[in-house]
Amino acid sequence: xxxxxxxxxxxxxxxxxxxxxxxxxxxxxxxxxxxxxxxxxxxxxxxxxxxxxxxxxxxxxxxxxxxxxxxxxxxxxxxxxxxxxxxxxxxxxxxxxxxxxxxxxxxxxxxxxxxxxxxxxxxxxxxxxxxxxxxxxxxxxxxxxxxxxxxxxxxxxxxxxxxxxxxxxxxxxxxxxxxxxxxxxxxxxxxxxxxxxxxxxxxxxxxxxxxxxxxxxxxxxxxxxxxxxxxxxxxxxxxxxxxxxxxxxxxxxxxxxxxxxxxxxxxxxxxxxxxxxxxxxxxxxxxxxxxxxxxxxxxxxxxxxxxxxxxxxxx
Amino acid sequence: xxxxxxxxxxxxxxxxxxxxxxxxxxxxxxxxxxxxxxxxxxxxxxxxxxxxxxxxxxxxxxxxxxxxxxxxxxxxxxxxxxxxxxxxxxxxxxxxxxxxxxxxxxxxxxxxxxxxxxxxxxxxxxxxxxxxxxxxxxxxxxxxxxxxxxxxxxxxxxxxxxxxxxxxxxxxxxxxxxxxxxxxxxxxxxxxxxxxxxxxxxxxxxxxxxxxxxxxxxxxxxxxxxxxxxxxxxxxxxxxxxxxxxxxxxxxxxxxxxxxxxxxxxxxxxxxxxxxxxxxxxxxxxxxxxxxxxxxxxxxxxxxxxxxxxxxxxx
Numbered sequence: 001x002x003x004x005x006x007x008x009x010x011x012x013x014x015x016x017x018x019x020x021x022x023x024x025x026x027x028x029x030x031x032x033x034x035x036x037x038x039x040x041x042x043x044x045x046x047x048x049x050x051x052x053x054x055x056x057x058x059x060x061x062x063x064x065x066x067x068x069x070x071x072x073x074x075x076x077x078x079x080x081x082x083x084x085x086x087x088x089x090x091x092x093x094x095x096x097x098x099x100x101x102x103x104x105x106x107x108x109x110x111x112x113x114x115x116x117x118x119x120x121x122x123x124x125x126x127x128x129x130x131x132x133x134x135x136x137x138x139x140x141x142x143x144x145x146x147x148x149x150x151x152x153x154x155x156x157x158x159x160x161x162x163x164x165x166x167x168x169x170x171x172x173x174x175x176x177x178x179x180x181x182x183x184x185x186x187x188x189x190x191x192x193x194x195x196x197x198x199x200x201x202x203x204x205x206x207x208x209x210x211x212x213x214x215x216x217x218x219x220x221x222x223x224x225x226x227x228x229x230x231x232x233x234x235x236x237x238x239x240x241x242x243x244x245x246x247x248x249x250x251x252x253x254x255x256x257x258x259x260x261x262x263x264x265x266x267x268x269x270x271x272x273x274x275x276x277x278x279x280x281x282x283x284x285x286x287x288x289x290x291x292x293x294x295x296x297x298x299x300x301x302x303x304x305x306x307x308x309x310x311x312x313x314x315x
Numbered sequence: 316x317x318x319x320x321x322x323x324x325x326x327x328x329x330x331x332x333x334x335x336x337x338x339x340x341x342x343x344x345x346x347x348x349x350x351x352x353x354x355x356x357x358x359x360x361x362x363x364x365x366x367x368x369x370x371x372x373x374x375x376x377x378x379x380x381x382x383x384x385x386x387x388x389x390x391x392x393x394x395x396x397x398x399x400x401x402x403x404x405x406x407x408x409x410x411x412x413x414x415x416x417x418x419x420x421x422x423x424x425x426x427x428x429x430x431x432x433x434x435x436x437x438x439x440x441x442x443x444x445x446x447x448x449x450x451x452x453x454x455x456x457x458x459x460x461x462x463x464x465x466x467x468x469x470x471x472x473x474x475x476x477x478x479x480x481x482x483x484x485x486x487x488x489x490x491x492x493x494x495x496x497x498x499x500x501x502x503x504x505x506x507x508x509x510x511x512x513x514x515x516x517x518x519x520x521x522x523x524x525x526x527x528x529x530x531x532x533x534x535x536x537x538x539x540x541x542x543x544x545x546x547x548x549x550x551x552x553x554x555x556x557x558x559x560x561x562x563x564x565x566x567x568x569x570x571x572x573x574x575x576x577x578x579x580x581x582x583x584x585x586x587x588x589x590x591x592x593x594x595x596x597x598x599x600x601x602x603x604x605x606x607x608x609x610x611x612x613x614x615x616x617x618x619x620x621x622x623x624x625x626x627x628x629x630x
Binding site: 103130132133146169271278286 | 581603
């Protein structure tokens with residue numbers, strides 16, 4: 001019998017995703033990093049690759065449980081849960097799944113702008129509950145086209161979002177560390193300046209310590225009472241307490257949010273707000289994209305096993 | 316005292332809209348065409364213009380109540396409620412409010428595609444109801460970008476929709492009476508051929524008898540079990556019984572609908588469906604656009620009163 005070589009780690013893998021991974025390599029399974037110490041010693045010795053899906057910290061202590069571990073293949077573009085520095089110190093490679101999910105995440109960002117501004121969740125409820133028949137027109141809402149959009153972080157996903165919003169005749173502004181080559185989009189040196197110049201602020205940053213609370217209470221004040229913020233990045237990128245305060249007291253008009261601190265047990269204040277559209281971190285959640293993601297995760301593992309160049313390495 | 320010159324007809328005018336019209340001309344008010352016969356004879360004699368908002372039939376019999384009527388200024392681009400032939404026979408001009416609402420309606424069409432395909436109404440409920448915290452990820456949904464879109468009716472609004480969907484990397488197909496000058500979009504001679512070639516079928520026809528039940532049961536079968544239909548035109552343009560059957564039995568995957576027969580007292584079968592996003596005919600329902608619409612309606616009336624060229628004549 002071949003030795004186990006793959007550890008599948010993540011309670012959120014779907015049955016078809018697990019089957020795909022299990023079909024490729026002899027594998028063991030844990031729900032997440034916290035269960036890794038419970039894998040028996042003999043199996044731990046044989047693990048050469050981890051297929052990871054999740055947002056719980058995966059650090060050096062867990063890596064040390066697997067002396068022959070060579071690659072951690074992350075499912076998702078954001079790998080902030082994985083301590084990449086610790087991996088590097090142990091000569092462990094890390095991969096992620098960029099590009100294949102950019103379209104989906106950008107689609108959801110635009111969907112959040114449209115659903116929030118045009119009161120679409122409320123509108124669906126207005127029809128289904130019979131209030132349309134009973135009370136007539138629902139209250140008016142706010143236009144989307146021809147407004148000003150500000151993208152925070154003009155990486156792969158940020159660019160896809162900007163391209164779509166340009167088709168809504170929006171004036172595109174962005175903030176990134178340095179000015180980029182764009183079709184006339186306006187760069188801002190800091191997020192507060194950006195927020196002050198736009199109607200929609202769309203956060204498309206990477207997660208991790210460098211972007212912790214990147215959008216501050218000051219940026220939300222600059223966005224102002226007609227402004228709407230959209231976050232499809234990580235809950236950590238916005239000062240969440242400041243965001244909740246701003247949504248409750250009218251400092252900003254509303255929000256469209258796919259990500260939160262402490263997902264999925266998010267702050268209960270969100271559910272009481274009627275000026276937000278909330279999504280359960282489903283930016284990449286289409287059948288088509290999730291299939292592409294597990295294929296790319298597996299392709300990275302296979303490349304490592306076969307001694308070939310990794311498809312989408314992080315380190 | 317100046318004679319009354321304007322009849323404001325429509326229960327759905329908002330208070331600011333009515334104020335805007337009342338501030339311009341000495342006016343009388345009725346909830347709709349059915350109340351016009353109740354206006355006293357002396358007032359009827361003085362009416363030269365009707366500002367209309369609504370979807371109830373406004374025919375020759377109502378026009379004959381006002382012997383000095385010269386213009387019916389419709390609020391909205393679709394004037395299918397007004398019998399334009401009867402108006403012409405009486406030398407009554409008809410105007411509408413095109414262009415100013417095209418962006419809003421196109422925005423809502425794209426919003427319906429995104430909300431339906433990415434399960435956004437369901438997603439918001441999944442978060443707010445606590446099911447995310449309790450059960451984890453919601454079921455996967457369907458990708459929007461890189462699919463094929465089919466526009467039925469490539470007028471002003473249809474074109475705006477196509478322009479936006481092109482930014483989602485969609486292949487654009489369309490059906491209109493004759494082939495049009497487009498950036499490589501594919502024309503189809505009939506709606507069934509179009510439906511068979513696409514993933515999303517977006518109906519952007521004008522209303523009225525010429526387009527009654529234009530989308531048939533056959534077209535819905537051609538769209539198929541992965542297809543989604545979006546209607547932002549009029550409830551009359553789709554065979555509604557065939558649509559409800561197709562949504563209930565899986566002939567098509569889903570729908571995003573802003574318009575229905577017998578609005579706002581729509582067929583109760585719609586509210587039971589979980590594969591549709593329903594909106595209360597709010598395509599042009601932003602504060603910004605509704606303001607532009609009443610201004611254009613009034614500009615047409617003023618042009619008529621002043622003997623100048625109408626801004627946006629229908630006949």
